[in-house]
Amino acid sequence: MKKLYIIKIGGNIIDDTHALEKFLNDFSKIDGLKLLIHGGGKIASELAKKLGVSQAMVNGRRITDGETLKITTMVYAGLINKQIVAALQAKKVNAIGFSGADANLIQSTKRKAVDIDYGFVGDLDISGVNSELLNFFIEKKMVPVFSAITHDGNGQLLNTNADTIASVLAAALSKYYAVQLNYCFEKNGVLENMEDENSVIKTISKSKYKQLLQDRTISKGMIPKLDNAFSAIQNGVQAVVIAHADELINTTKNEHAGTTLIA
Amino acid sequence: MKKLYIIKIGGNIIDDTHALEKFLNDFSKIDGLKLLIHGGGKIASELAKKLGVSQAMVNGRRITDGETLKITTMVYAGLINKQIVAALQAKKVNAIGFSGADANLIQSTKRKAVDIDYGFVGDLDISGVNSELLNFFIEKKMVPVFSAITHDGNGQLLNTNADTIASVLAAALSKYYAVQLNYCFEKNGVLENMEDENSVIKTISKSKYKQLLQDRTISKGMIPKLDNAFSAIQNGVQAVVIAHADELINTTKNEHAGTTLIA
Numbered sequence: 001m002k003k004l005y006i007i008k009i010g011g012n013i014i015d016d017t018h019a020l021e022k023f024l025n026d027f028s029k030i031d032g033l034k035l036l037i038h039g040g041g042k043i044a045s046e047l048a049k050k051l052g053v054s055q056a057m058v059n060g061r062r063i064t065d066g067e068t069l070k071i072t073t074m075v076y077a078g079l080i081n082k083q084i085v086a087a088l089q090a091k092k093v094n095a096i097g098f099s100g101a102d103a104n105l106i107q108s109t110k111r112k113a114v115d116i117d118y119g120f121v122g123d124l125d126i127s128g129v130n131s132e133l134l135n136f137f138i139e140k141k142m143v144p145v146f147s148a149i150t151h152d153g154n155g156q157l158l159n160t161n162a163d164t165i166a167s168v169l170a171a172a173l174s175k176y177y178a179v180q181l182n183y184c185f186e187k188n189g190v191l192e193n194m195e196d197e198n199s200v201i202k203t204i205s206k207s208k209y210k211q212l213l214q215d216r217t218i219s220k221g222m223i224p225k226l227d228n229a230f231s232a233i234q235n236g237v238q239a240v241v242i243a244h245a246d247e248l249i250n251t252t253k254n255e256h257a258g259t260t261l262i263a
Numbered sequence: 264m265k266k267l268y269i270i271k272i273g274g275n276i277i278d279d280t281h282a283l284e285k286f287l288n289d290f291s292k293i294d295g296l297k298l299l300i301h302g303g304g305k306i307a308s309e310l311a312k313k314l315g316v317s318q319a320m321v322n323g324r325r326i327t328d329g330e331t332l333k334i335t336t337m338v339y340a341g342l343i344n345k346q347i348v349a350a351l352q353a354k355k356v357n358a359i360g361f362s363g364a365d366a367n368l369i370q371s372t373k374r375k376a377v378d379i380d381y382g383f384v385g386d387l388d389i390s391g392v393n394s395e396l397l398n399f400f401i402e403k404k405m406v407p408v409f410s411a412i413t414h415d416g417n418g419q420l421l422n423t424n425a426d427t428i429a430s431v432l433a434a435a436l437s438k439y440y441a442v443q444l445n446y447c448f449e450k451n452g453v454l455e456n457m458e459d460e461n462s463v464i465k466t467i468s469k470s471k472y473k474q475l476l477q478d479r480t481i482s483k484g485m486i487p488k489l490d491n492a493f494s495a496i497q498n499g500v501q502a503v504v505i506a507h508a509d510e511l512i513n514t515t516k517n518e519h520a521g522t523t524l525i526a
Contacts, residue, residue, distance in 0.1 A: 079333055085414075095365070099345050101348045140399070156349065
């Protein structure tokens with residue numbers, strides 16, 4: 001099986017022009033097949049503020065009302081996605097920008113309001129990925145660049161968690177490729193001590209993860225990312241690495257960087 | 264040669280929810296291969312106003328400064344494009360949304376500042392269209408939906424006239440298809456008398472066009488559209504129709520509607 005790199009970058013990199021430029025340079029140098037998923041960053045919140053659209057948050061999660069969905073669609077699927085695609089094209093990467101609605105590549109389901117109504121937020125699993133068509137682009141040497149906007153197939157766009165999209169795409173493409181999934185962010189990896197950037201846990205197995213959760217070693221913000229990572233491994237993804245964006249090239253060269261998750 | 268319909272809709276349809284819904288319904292019913300280009304409408308200007316970004320106009324044309332480019336990229340390539348794609352998907356059309364940067368489909372050149380600096384505006388010709396790759400999507404039964412944002416290949420996005428994109432795409436795809444290019448708008452066609460919707464000129468040849476220009480029969484706003492249309496015909500496009508959006512289905516069924524341009 002050919003190797004495919006699926007790289008997710010978070011908002012902190014997108015918000016920092018220099019960090020983004022360095023990241024896109026490194027990404028363009030990855031040898032072989034690749035795919036990018038980008039989060040949103042602060043631009044959407046700043047735009048909402050300027051427009052006087054209040055951003056309701058519950059348990060640290062944004063509620064996506066109709067106006068907020070318009071803003072995230074503009075910023076994620078429009079501005080950020082096309083800026084990244086144009087920048088990659090200038091680096092001779094044949095990037096092609098997608099939302100999940102395009103070619104019906106990612107269909108999700110609007111999250112049911114149980115205790116909290118999150119609004120226009122999509123939940124998804126592997127069955128929602130049009131992996132055959134997506135693979136067709138990859139085989140044609142295009143480099144898909146996904147924003148975190150999906151659709152429900154009935155005309156409704158939905159705001160979707162970018163980490164989850166990365167995990168689900170990695171799982172769905174594992175039938176065609178040996179997939180390495182990289183979560184790139186602004187920390188050196190999963191830290192034993194949040195205050196110490198040198199306390200990176202080099203390897204986490206599923207059983208060690210359970211123990212780390214019991215010990216409360218893992219910071220609350222990391223849990224959904226790790227859940228997504230282990231879900232990817234369970235669904236056939238060969239390797240998941242959580243590392244600083246600056247280490248991207250190293251993680252593709254078998255040099256140890258960040259945290260590697262294993263079954 | 265197979266037939267390909269290339270349909271351009273203007274801002275007046277996009278701004279009217281009901282007109283857009285009707286149009287997308289009709290578009291979904293066109294039998295055969297098709298491609299859509301959409302303009303922008305008022306949303307971008309309204310957003311600019313809300314954000315306090317002043318919109319400089321020279322000779323009725325917008326100057327695209329850096330902030331305006333961000334707004335048009337958000338609105339055209341993000342919000343409008345993805346809403347149209349999601350709506351078409353719900354109608355079982357396998358729409359795929361593009362800016363010109365995606366897969367390097369349309370490369371343009373930043374307009375040189377001679378008397379007026381139009382800012383981040385792209386000029387283009389047939390050589391900028393990646394027609395081989397675009398045809399590849401069409402052959403795979405996808406329906407491309409273009410926003411009027413292109414790029415220069417060096418990382419710069421550029422605001423581009425949607426009528427010109429339509430004309431250039433039609434010309435570039437004429438080597439693969441018998442292309443019918445439709446400019447859909449809110450009037451019944453090219454009018455002999457702007458005040459009278461029944462004064463549609465049914466057919467305009469290149470020589471008649473010259474005469475109409477001399478007579479000043481053609482309204483100023485129609486001239487660029489007609490120039491684009493005749494340029495398409497000169498470059499191998501089989502038919503160009505300028506008609507009311509409501510007549511879309513009729514124009515694909517050899518029923519006379521609007522104005523037909525001939526060589």
